[in-house]
Amino acid sequence: MATNTLRLLKELSDIQKNPDQAIYVSYDEDDITNVKALITGPPDTPYEYGFFEFNMQFPRDYPTTPPKVSAITTNGGRTRFNPNIYAGGKVCLSILGTWRGEAGEQWSSAQGIESVLLSIQSLMSANPFENEPGYEGAGHKGKGYKKEQEQYCQKIQHETFRVSILQRLEGYLRINPSTGRVSPADDTSHLSPAERELEEQKRTHLEPFADLCKRLFRYYYHTYIRTISKASESVAEGQSFSIMPFEYGGNQMGGRFAYRELERRMNAVKAAIDAEGETWAKQGAEAAKKDEGISASLRLQFSQTCQHFLSKYDGTVMLELIEDNPFCWRIIYIGRPMTNLDGGLFQIKLILSQRFPEEQPRVLFETPIYHLNITPDGVPYYRARKADDIKSHIEALIEVLENEQLSPDPRTWMNLDAAQLYFGNSAEQREYRKTFRRAVQRSTEY
Template identity: 50%
Template sequence: MADQSIIRITKEIGELQKNTNLSLAVAFRDRDVRNVKALIIGPHETPYEFGFFEFAVKFNKEYPRKSPSVTGTTTNSGRCRFNPNIYASGKVCLSILGTWRGERGEEWSPAQGLESILVSIQSLMSANPYENEPGFEDANESHDKKNQKEYIAKIRHETLRISIIQRLEEYLGIPGSSVALPVPSGQYDFEVDMDDDIEIDDASVPWEPFKDLCKHRFLWYYDSYLETIKKAKEEVKDGQPFVRMPFEGTSNTMDGKFNYTELEARIRQVKAALDAEPEKWALEGASAKMKDSTVAVNLARQFEQIKESFKRSEEPHNIELVDGNPFVWHLTYFGRPMTNLDGGMFRIKINFSPRFPEEQPRIKFLTPMFHHRIAADGTPCYFPNPNRREDVKQHIEAIIAALEDEEPKYDPRTQVNLEAHKLYWGSADERKIYNRQLRRSVQRSMEDF
């Protein structure tokens, strides 16, 4: 039974890691498949929007006959209750987990699995979580409506403060965060050979499997975070205390005060630190090249292969190394004929980490493009094949596919350029405005090239 249990767990994790669900991620250490970390990204148009919420999932030996245990770990060290069903202690109240009484048929069954658990938890992160509290499902009195608004307001603030800003500050080792990681990403001593075989005890090393993912998503959603702060500043004042809900207890609550001025300063500092990382990678990469590190040799080989493939194909695109550094590429993208991109010439910078592919490349359009999948700062929203993360060509192909997709499916999680996204998915007249602005950016690219 134990072996079958592990096979089932491994299969479920593999399926989740292979799919392109933009809201869920899972990871485990090779030595311990029964202990899984999961990340849920807060749904659009909720107070949890684009927040990073982590959970610890522990599978018992009787799984799938019995459900795993799930504990929320994004709680500000046990001081923040993010939802009526997600306690400050980390307890997750769900009938399928056996932690809450539910209706007949809502209890756990072997037909369910890790994905259904995570989707169920994500469904708790609704636009009006006040209604999740038993007895408050249909609360519509005037004081309830006031409480609903107050509850949403403080969840929105703490989603930004704890799940996003605090998490990224910890990843980046920014002073003032609650916990500073010992070695911020991108700040290794150049004298350390990245290929040295050093014996390290896994248990003693902080394990942050979602660090790179959260950094990339932060860059996607940065403008959305700023827009949230801007709107919230019009609704609440700095120093205004949170209102305690009738179902919140002394040790199971969300207490605090609003301070969006501070949050804005901190979130801009996080963005600046992330923008500085690729330059540090370039310096590390130059050192790694001199030592013929495995990553440097691999990137140089892939560069030559891709450059040759562009020459052999009908694709007019071109790539060059910046200062001969295999960790910094310039890609020139030529817009596809007979589309709104026709005639465009866009320069794109691709920075690689010496820890590639564990850290995925940072990509930025140096030539501005008005596109619903390109953030205002030039960061593209694209989906590399999760099974080929080390293949640079498929990253390039995925970027081009995102640019040239003429019939994309609507997905609010790809909202990286607020203005372009609104126009593209708006009315017919708004789509025309979008197309005109895209064409203008194409024309400017030809003039500036």
């Protein structure tokens, strides 16, 4: 195996094991030199939780020579998301040799995939206007450009929703943006399980980030809606985007603000993703009746998992199959004595796809809970140590419930009102604890 191939394999493996940077990679094992990467926009920027895809092509003499990187999320070559990320896909970075830089900023063999992707992510700042050469700092030729900076962020934020999130998810879900419904030509409900599996395999090969983006959308839907509501107050519906002094020809971001339409489409995407989970349950029930291979495997895994939690958690965690469907698990968690969860009784539904683990479980708290890491409608943020092990998923969910030192990373905040209290002053922190305890006490009513 060539040296550059070994180096690439190690780098890709390291990134896949550590998603903390919010960068993700996918590659074809038959051609490891062609890598797809997804960067999620950093919080508190106009790119917040958007999905930005890039293609990376590695030369034979890598890492002596840097990869060639092109942006894929460009609205078909019509949208320039950053002064350094062109509508045509060009990414201007000194370490890539696509932009002149200061001494020490050029590529070296010590750099790699992660350093390139983190450099691109750093371009997605709170004020990307200043990425344009000559417009850095407080002003340009005596003019502050404060208004232009604000206008530039406003339109990037709008197009992050429209292009990087909605267009992508609507494409994955095969739904018509105008109606929010699945196009008849893309409806696979009439296919047999084997035919559906083949179709999904084809789609996954072409769309390696589909399941990831659906899961992230479930996490951040409420953040999206809140941001849309707030952003719509600062611009007029139908107002044209302002063209920046450094935008020209086809290399710009043109368009109009249409936040009401974006909110409608956001809700349609959420409904489609929710419905997809229910479809998994129905398809699983069909497969279980026919006793297909995966259903038998899941029944065995369910039995083993029950034994594991019975011995390890001393009766505080119980499992059951919903309607005897091995693709639908219910987790029953009883709060441990002398903890903040004492007296609580929580039911959590876990739905599995027939394509697990390529498609990760859809998890929902059926019992309402007020928690920083759980959305108001019950979607938890968690990270399983072993994505292909259901037991690992359940342990991660229990860890979310029992962890009393919550992360300050805003990417884990699923309930923004709860986050404001939890990380607020002492009075607000007390209010968080009181509200949390009230939810625990009411949990037995459901």
